[in-house]
Amino acid sequence: MTIRYPNGKKFIPVQQTKLPKKSNPTFSNRGKSLEDELNETNEYYLSRQLAVIHKKPVPIQIVNVKYPARSAAVITEAYFKTPSTTDYNGVYNGIHLDFEAKETKNSTSFPLQNIHEHQMTHMKNVCVHGGLSFFIIKFTILDRYFLISYDSFEKYWVRMIEGGRKSVTIAEFEKDAIELKPGFNPRLDFLPALPKLH
Amino acid sequence: MTIRYPNGKKFIPVQQTKLPKKSNPTFSNRGKSLEDELNETNEYYLSRQLAVIHKKPVPIQIVNVKYPARSAAVITEAYFKTPSTTDYNGVYNGIHLDFEAKETKNSTSFPLQNIHEHQMTHMKNVCVHGGLSFFIIKFTILDRYFLISYDSFEKYWVRMIEGGRKSVTIAEFEKDAIELKPGFNPRLDFLPALPKLH
Numbered sequence: 001m002t003i004r005y006p007n008g009k010k011f012i013p014v015q016q017t018k019l020p021k022k023s024n025p026t027f028s029n030r031g032k033s034l035e036d037e038l039n040e041t042n043e044y045y046l047s048r049q050l051a052v053i054h055k056k057p058v059p060i061q062i063v064n065v066k067y068p069a070r071s072a073a074v075i076t077e078a079y080f081k082t083p084s085t086t087d088y089n090g091v092y093n094g095i096h097l098d099f100e101a102k103e104t105k106n107s108t109s110f111p112l113q114n115i116h117e118h119q120m121t122h123m124k125n126v127c128v129h130g131g132l133s134f135f136i137i138k139f140t141i142l143d144r145y146f147l148i149s150y151d152s153f154e155k156y157w158v159r160m161i162e163g164g165r166k167s168v169t170i171a172e173f174e175k176d177a178i179e180l181k182p183g184f185n186p187r188l189d190f191l192p193a194l195p196k197l198h
Numbered sequence: 199m200t201i202r203y204p205n206g207k208k209f210i211p212v213q214q215t216k217l218p219k220k221s222n223p224t225f226s227n228r229g230k231s232l233e234d235e236l237n238e239t240n241e242y243y244l245s246r247q248l249a250v251i252h253k254k255p256v257p258i259q260i261v262n263v264k265y266p267a268r269s270a271a272v273i274t275e276a277y278f279k280t281p282s283t284t285d286y287n288g289v290y291n292g293i294h295l296d297f298e299a300k301e302t303k304n305s306t307s308f309p310l311q312n313i314h315e316h317q318m319t320h321m322k323n324v325c326v327h328g329g330l331s332f333f334i335i336k337f338t339i340l341d342r343y344f345l346i347s348y349d350s351f352e353k354y355w356v357r358m359i360e361g362g363r364k365s366v367t368i369a370e371f372e373k374d375a376i377e378l379k380p381g382f383n384p385r386l387d388f389l390p391a392l393p394k395l396h
Contacts, residue, residue: 052323054283057257060273075258078273085252089287094328096294125250130292 034103034138034145037187038088044186045092051191053090053097059083085122086133092191096131098123103138109167110137112160120157123150134197136180136190137173144170147190148177149197232301232336232343235385236286242384243290249389251288251295257281283320284331290389294329296321301336307365308335310358318355321348332395334378334388335371342368345388346375347395 035055045051064077086100100123102114123133133150153176156168173179178193233253243249262275284298298321300312321331331348351374354366371377376391 046323049323049326052320052327052329057255057279058260059255060258060276062256072277075276075278076274078258078276079270080273091294091296091324091327091329094294096289096292096329098289122250125244125247126289128247129250129289131250131289131294 032187034101034136034188035087037138037182038101038136041186041188041190042088042090045191051090051092051097053088053092055088056083056085082116082118084118086119092194095194096126096129097194098126098131098133099136101136101138103140105140106167107139107141107170109165109169110139110173111167112157113166115157120154124154127151132194132197134194136188137177139170142170143182145180145182145188146173146177147180147193147197148173152176152197230385232299232334233285235336235380236299236334239384239386239388240286240288243389249288249290249295251286251290253286254281254283280314280316282316284317290392293392294324294327295392296324296329296331297334299334299336301338303338304365305337305339305368307363307367308337308371309365310355311364313355318348318352322352325349330392330395332392334386335375337368340368341380343378343380343386344371344375345378345391345395346371350374350395 039055042051042053042055045053059081060075061079061081062075062077063079064075066074066076068074086098088101089096089098091097100115100119102110104110104114126133127150135146135148135150135153137146137148138144139146153168156172160166178196180188180190180193182188237253240249240251240253243251257279258273259277259279260273260275261277262273264272264274266272284296286299287294287296289295298313298317300308302308302312324331325348333344333346333348333351335344335346336342337344351366354370358364376394378386378388378391380386
């Protein structure tokens with residue numbers, strides 16, 4: 001599917017090169033959303049038969065649909081629903097993977113308000129049933145990425161519930177998470193981190 | 199969460215007892231859609247901590263969203279996308295599950311036009327990576343349910359591609375699938391069939 005040009009660069013189709021909003025065009029790939037980076041990575045994994053991981057569609061409450069003659073059904077009224085599970089799941093090496101990906105513009109800590117309580121419950125359930133559940137957190141301004149297991153993350157959630165701080169600091173990620181280094185292809189190679197999770 | 203009344207029947211909230219369209223109200227549960235039956239079953243499994251299985255949201259291409267002041271964002275134009283994976287997935291006893299559920303009004307065979315080629319590809323990939331992939335097929339008129347592994351189903355798909363019949367007969371399901379008997383709670387207990395899959 002991909003064509004390599006003589007300069008060694010991979011051909012990237014137009015729809016993937018469009019600049020995302022608020023990007024800094026002086027740094028290649030900077031400003032690409034974490035979702036785009038993970039989708040590219042998962043496509044790479046699938047094409048190399050390394051893992052089968054997909055992003056779930058955004059949950060929508062459909063209220064009205066029109067069926068025009070001779071053309072596709074049009075949804076004319078719908079609302080976003082709060083997700084009750086995580087964004088991504090799949091299977092890797094016989095292991096069920098289930099993870100949430102979040103980015104923050106904060107450069108000192110990750111605000112826990114980005115996570116819903118039912119997502120935490122869901123991730124805990126996944127662990128109980130033998131799946132592997134984790135977060136990938138991107139600090140966009142720092143251009144740093146961390147992968148942290150649900151088990152390691154949970155104590156910060158509990159700390160907040162018990163009245164403590166409402167975020168997880170960079171230093172805490174450095175201690176409890178695995179830092180991922182973005183690359184070219186795959187963009188964000190997270191599979192090698194999984195066996196190191198605790 | 200559930201209250202048992204003195205007559206031993208479980209309290210079922212109103213939204214679960216509403217009659218689906220085209221139902222035959224003289225038979226309890228008859229006419230309930232397979233999706234409703236599986237959602238109830240998966241809720242039961244989750245509440246008893248037996249498995250974590252969710253239906254994926256329907257994939258939608260969002261074209262227009264309005265943001266009215268002081269109220270929720272409204273999607274005013276969107277289209278249904280062809281799903282590239284299956285409807286359901288989750289984790290059970292450490293095993294990644296991935297399955298497609300389909301019902302047919304045909305009473306002699308299941309038409310293969312109900313399945314998309316990329317769904318077959320996806321299910322094959324899931325098997326390659328150590329997940330368990332299968333179909334649950336409901337013959338609505340017969341009120342019969344079959345669970346068939348991807349591996350057993352694949353030969354009928356291949357038969358169609360090679361120019362053979364475009365459906366799988368009831369006799370073939372009787373030979374290759376496990377018949378599920380609908381019950382009260384869980385409505386369609388499919389987990390016990392999984393260890394018997396071949």
